Amino acid sequence: MLNSTILEALRNAVDGDGKGTQSGLITATNQLQTYECDGLTNFRTLPGAVLLPRSTAQVQAIIRICAKHGIPFVARGAGTGLSGGALPAEGGIVISFARMTRILEIDIPNQRVVVEPGVINSHVTDAVAAYGYFYAPDPSSQTVCTLGGNVAENSGGAHCLKYGFTTTHVLGLEVVLPNGEVVTFGSGAPDTPGYDLTGVFVGSEGTLGVATKMTLRIVKRPEAVQVLLAAFDSTTAAAQTVSDIIAAGMLPAALEMMDRLSAQASEAAVHPNYPVSEALLLVELDGPEAEVNAQMLQVTALCQQNGAWEVRRAQTAEERALIWKGRKAAFAAMGRISPNYIVQDGVIPRTALPVVLEEITRMAAAVQLRVANVFHAGDGNLHPMVLYDQSIPGQEEIALDLSYRILYLCVDKGGSITGEHGVGKEKQQAMGYMFSEPDLETMQRVRHAFDPQNISNPDKLFPRTRFCAEKTGPYTPHPLESSGVAEFF
Amino acid sequence: MPETPVRQIISPQSTEQVAEVLRRANEEKLVVEITGAGTKRRWGNDVAAVVQLDTTRLTGVREHSWQDLTATVAAGTPWTTMQSVLAMHGQRVALDPLWPDQATVGGVIATNDSGCLRLRYGSLRDLIIGMTVVLADGTIAKSGGKVVKNVAGYDIHKLMTGAFGTLGVIAEVTFRLHPLPKSSATWTITSNDISVLDRIRHQLADSMLSIEALQLRTRDKVFSLDVKFVTLPEALEEHARRLHAYVSPLSVEAGEESIWLSREGMFDGTRATVKVTFLPTHIASLISEIQDYGGSCVAQQSGTMIASIQPDAERIAALRQKIESAGGSLTVLRWPNDAAPRPDKWGPGGNALPLMREIKRRFDSNSILNPGRFVGGI
Ligand SMILES: Cc1cc2nc3c(=O)[nH]c(=O)nc-3n(C[C@H](O)[C@H](O)[C@H](O)COP(=O)(O)OP(=O)(O)OC[C@H]3O[C@@H](n4cnc5c(N)ncnc54)[C@H](O)[C@@H]3O)c2cc1C
Numbered sequence: 001m002l003n004s005t006i007l008e009a010l011r012n013a014v015d016g017d018g019k020g021t022q023s024g025l026i027t028a029t030n031q032l033q034t035y036e037c038d039g040l041t042n043f044r045t046l047p048g049a050v051l052l053p054r055s056t057a058q059v060q061a062i063i064r065i066c067a068k069h070g071i072p073f074v075a076r077g078a079g080t081g082l083s084g085g086a087l088p089a090e091g092g093i094v095i096s097f098a099r100m101t102r103i104l105e106i107d108i109p110n111q112r113v114v115v116e117p118g119v120i121n122s123h124v125t126d127a128v129a130a131y132g133y134f135y136a137p138d139p140s141s142q143t144v145c146t147l148g149g150n151v152a153e154n155s156g157g158a159h160c161l162k163y164g165f166t167t168t169h170v171l172g173l174e175v176v177l178p179n180g181e182v183v184t185f186g187s188g189a190p191d192t193p194g195y196d197l198t199g200v201f202v203g204s205e206g207t208l209g210v211a212t213k214m215t216l217r218i219v220k221r222p223e224a225v226q227v228l229l230a231a232f233d234s235t236t237a238a239a240q241t242v243s244d245i246i247a248a249g250m251l252p253a254a255l256e257m258m259d260r261l262s263a264q265a266s267e268a269a270v271h272p273n274y275p276v277s278e279a280l281l282l283v284e285l286d287g288p289e290a291e292v293n294a295q296m297l298q299v300t301a302l303c304q305q306n307g308a309w310e311v312r313r314a315q316t317a318e319e320r321a322l323i324w325k326g327r328k329a330a331f332a333a334m335g336r337i338s339p340n341y342i343v344q345d346g347v348i349p350r351t352a353l354p355v356v357l358e359e360i361t362r363m364a365a366a367v368q369l370r371v372a373n374v375f376h377a378g379d380g381n382l383h384p385m386v387l388y389d390q391s392i393p394g395q396e397e398i399a400l401d402l403s404y405r406i407l408y409l410c411v412d413k414g415g416s417i418t419g420e421h422g423v424g425k426e427k428q429q430a431m432g433y434m435f436s437e438p439d440l441e442t443m444q445r446v447r448h449a450f451d452p453q454n455i456s457n458p459d460k461l462f463p464r465t466r467f468c469a470e471k472t473g474p475y476t477p478h479p480l481e482s483s484g485v486a487e488f489f
Numbered sequence: 490m491p492e493t494p495v496r497q498i499i500s501p502q503s504t505e506q507v508a509e510v511l512r513r514a515n516e517e518k519l520v521v522e523i524t525g526a527g528t529k530r531r532w533g534n535d536v537a538a539v540v541q542l543d544t545t546r547l548t549g550v551r552e553h554s555w556q557d558l559t560a561t562v563a564a565g566t567p568w569t570t571m572q573s574v575l576a577m578h579g580q581r582v583a584l585d586p587l588w589p590d591q592a593t594v595g596g597v598i599a600t601n602d603s604g605c606l607r608l609r610y611g612s613l614r615d616l617i618i619g620m621t622v623v624l625a626d627g628t629i630a631k632s633g634g635k636v637v638k639n640v641a642g643y644d645i646h647k648l649m650t651g652a653f654g655t656l657g658v659i660a661e662v663t664f665r666l667h668p669l670p671k672s673s674a675t676w677t678i679t680s681n682d683i684s685v686l687d688r689i690r691h692q693l694a695d696s697m698l699s700i701e702a703l704q705l706r707t708r709d710k711v712f713s714l715d716v717k718f719v720t721l722p723e724a725l726e727e728h729a730r731r732l733h734a735y736v737s738p739l740s741v742e743a744g745e746e747s748i749w750l751s752r753e754g755m756f757d758g759t760r761a762t763v764k765v766t767f768l769p770t771h772i773a774s775l776i777s778e779i780q781d782y783g784g785s786c787v788a789q790q791s792g793t794m795i796a797s798i799q800p801d802a803e804r805i806a807a808l809r810q811k812i813e814s815a816g817g818s819l820t821v822l823r824w825p826n827d828a829a830p831r832p833d834k835w836g837p838g839g840n841a842l843p844l845m846r847e848i849k850r851r852f853d854s855n856s857i858l859n860p861g862r863f864v865g866g867i
Contacts (some may be wrong), residue, residue: 109695181843190767194838204643221697288724294721349557405696416634427641438628449848
């Protein structure tokens with residue numbers, strides 16, 4: 001696909017100005033291997049070339065070449081995606097944003113920043129913290145993942161319950177369209193006349209072009225933060241408490257839940273000194289001090305009303321950190337109690353939680369497997385982990401099948417096949433379960449308007465027609481996770 | 490100016506009926522104007538339609554999952570009607586559009602209207618989690634869902650929000666809801682010096698107080714700054730104390746709830762009404778500019794302003810240019826019938842206009858839905 005003329009043109013696109021001491025073109029096979037997968041490591045494809053542009057103009061030059069020759073390309077941030085979003089097309093091009101990492105503008109009075117796509121999520125907060133501000137969307141990969149990836153996946157985090165997902169925080173974008181044109185969507189000011197293309201682009205998983213600049217909202221830090229941990233005898237009681245907190249008119253900064261199995265694993269891994277119980281609820285409240293104090297009393301009372309037999313309030317920053325540590329370690333900790341496991345990402349209406357949990361337990365028992373559950377309970381985002389043993393013949397297939405049936409259960413209960421990890425390569429077929437043909441066809445109209453040649457991250461997000469069975473994989477810790485840089489969450 | 494000639498008014502009662510009407514209109518290439526209560530029908534360019542598709546019989550709150558804080562509503566439902574149903578469980582869609590008693594849910598969405606609450610709860614793009622739309626060829630499509638967190642597929646509902654009916658008919662929409670605040674307090678500070686009020690505005694915006702709304706307005710050479718706190722009763726007093734400290738030596742008065750709809754007053758009389766968007770730091774200079782121009786206005790900290798000014802097309806064009814060069818926009822919402830020459834309502838539309846045209850073509854290839862109403866004649 002990439003002949004020497006094209007490669008030469010690509011090299012010119014990134015090295016043309018002769019400024020870079022290091023070439024922005026990678027073609028050596030051993031180097032290309034770094035880019036053959038993202039966090040979903042059981043899908044691998046070797047790209048034809050990797051480009052490391054330094055500017056919008058270079059990105060444009062690359063994409064013009066792709067458009068001219070019909071070469072598929074995929075943007076890549078840190079490669080921490082969990083659905084195969086940054087997986088290259090066979091012989092296609094990877095556009096890595098590792099060299100576009102500048103924060104271009106910090107505008108505190110207008111509460112916004114302008115960044116290049118390669119900027120790491122937590123670097124924005126680092127840059128504005130001195131002014132008392134932070135960038136709210138906080139995926140747990142935030143110390144490594146890029147804002148380009150966040151925008152493409154519409155990433156979320158524990159605090160998005162109160163503050164909103166990435167989409168709420170993106171005001172404007174500069175995008176190179178798949179035909180090579182550079183366009184501006186939105187601006188620092190709201191309601192730019194025209195269609196809300198920013199809104200459509202965020203969460204489009206790299207299929208509508210490449211973002212080269214983004215204007216983001218930053219938020220004032222709350223005056224007070226308090227965390228509470230409550231232990232219950234049943235997940236139903238914990239789930240009812242979640243509903244009661246919401247019904248009382250409170251919007252906590254975070255509302256997280258863990259079942260017995262996952263708490264057990266965390267305890268084994270990082271020793272947060274959790275009470276041994278069927279369900280743990282973690283509530284974080286933030287806001288003006290007087291408000292947080294009063295709400296904390298209310299939350300405590302609601303926990304007790306629902307039978308919580310232990311309610312702990314973190315009194316210091318250290319205690320707060322310890323409570324969170326156990327929660328954040330839940331995924332990686334699973335290795336302590338099971339040789340292999342699959343992590344799913346589904347969403348259900350909060351009220352369906354007890355029913356769905358019961359059903360998951362039943363489904364797991366029927367195939368003699370265990371499922372551990374960790375959820376962003378406030379917004380109904382489940383991360384069921386199907387535990388199994390690869391060395392037992394046939395068990396992996398059973399586990400995979402169960403993990404997909406759990407996903408379909410979420411859809412049946414009025415939920416979604418993904419709350420934050422995206423569809424990518426992993427859940428293409430599940431899209432067909434959640435959406436009808438006309439729904440998907442309507443989305444394709446958007447896709448075709450942006451990318452008539454189908455070269456921007458092709459064969460993702462939409463159901464494939466050729467394959468009948470879907471393949472996800474056992475969970476293998478992301479290298480970042482094994483090295484302790486990031487925690488799965 | 491005479492009303493746009495309409496030959497036939499059709500008022501479907503179901504999504505399927507909407508689809509049937511559009512399918513036929515599309516086959517015969519009949520231009521369709523979509524209408525709700527008509528409160529904002531003059532926003533955007535006029536449409537010369539053969540069919541008027543009236544959505545006001547598509548009504549009702551279809552589902553209110555109050556424990557999940559979500560609700561699904563038919564698009565022709567008047568905004569206030571919806572809110573009173575949701576209020577039975579102490580909830581609301583946290584948005585305060587214009588003329589809520591008449592305005593339909595669909596019309597509010599199609600025009601992406603918003604008010605003072607935007608500062609805290611965001612605009613419709615942050616509040617809509619799913620939608621059913623009918624495309625020009627009769628395709629019925631859903632996007633999003635009924636859960637707050639969901640990243641499956643493209644957010645078609647965001648494309649429909651603010652599209653002025655040029656891409657499809659909104660049939661049903663699912664909102665995320667917020668609890669009605671238990672206690673709030675509105676305060677107003679008045680001065681004839683905008684810079685003093687602007688300093689207080691900035692201090693409030695940069696504070697850690699629980700602010701629901703923050704607006705600056707001017708009328709008859711007087712400026713007012715309004716702020717609304719929402720927090721628990723226990724914390725309200727403390728909020729008021731801190732406000733007094735910021736404001737001193739000026740005085741603070743308890744404000745009326747009605748001031749939060751004062752932008753409705755910008756649509757009176759023989760003047761033109763414009764919507765301006767801006768960066769918060771430009772708010773004071775913009776307001777001064779409007780005042781120098783003999784106008785009055787209500788501006789939100791979130792960056793939107795409704796202003797009432799002389800219907801002078803040339804001056805408006807100059808004002809627009811200035812505002813755009815500062816990163817904002819100006820659209821004309823209302824123009825007195827007899828005032829000539831008429832202005833360009835939308836402005837230039839930016840470098841993504843060709844892409845927007847292409848999206849329109851993919852969604853409505855015969856251009857039958859509200860053709861010409863939108864930016865760039867889309
Ligand atoms: C340990 C761990 C924990 C995680 N925790 C969370 C979590 O809490 N919440 C959550 O939501 N996710 C989480 N994730 C998933 C992942 O971190 C997010 O999806 C993140 O946004 C990906 O960013 P990235 O820079 O790694 O993007 P990549 O993986 O490199 O790319 C992701 C997608 O974005 C596209 N893309 C990248 N840059 C651009 C651009 N400039 N323009 C257009 N498209 C672009 C790619 O083509 C690809 O489709 C976690 C992952 C790991 C490994």
